[in-house]
Amino acid sequence: MNSADSAPALRKRHGNGPVFFVIATVFAVLCAVGWGYSVMNYSGLGGGVYHQVVSYSVPSADEAAITYEVNSRGGADCLITALDDQHVEVGQTRSSVQAGNRMVSTTVDTVRQASTVEVASCREQGSQD
Structure with a gap:
């Protein structure tokens, strides 16, 4: 056939x-x-806030520094954490960022030497999530 x-x-x-x-x-x-x-139309699980770490440093055993970029429509509240080499949190701070695309530098007080600094979360200002 x-x-x-x-x-x-x-x-x-x-x-x-x-x-x-x-x-x-x-x-x-x-x-x-x-x-x-x-x-x-996908906006992600974090809402309308985008964040990205640009750089971080650990100048001393009791302080860590981070520079990150945040893009938000109405401002953002960010949680910054410092971790040691065992991934245990050794410090944290909160940072408020104005609306728009912003470069932010902040420091975190630590209880002992940190090895990593990260932006744990950023959300719109005033949100209760």
Whole structure:
């Protein structure tokens, strides 16, 4: 049986017109548009606040410094933590950031030598989450 013999069987099963092809194409386009819409409107689990660590340093055993970038619509409250080499928290501080795209530098007082400083979270000012 060659491919010429199987063509009539396909026409019998799916009809002579391109209905099956049109329906499949419409379905694919709708899926692509829906996926694109959901990706464009995704704001993440952290709300409308974006933060990224630029650099950090540990100048002494009782202090750590961090510089980070925050982008928010209405200002943000950020929690900064310092961790030792065993990933135990050795200090923390809160920082308020004005609205817009801002570079922020702050220091954290520590109880012993820190090895890492990170932005634990940033959220919109006034939110209760």
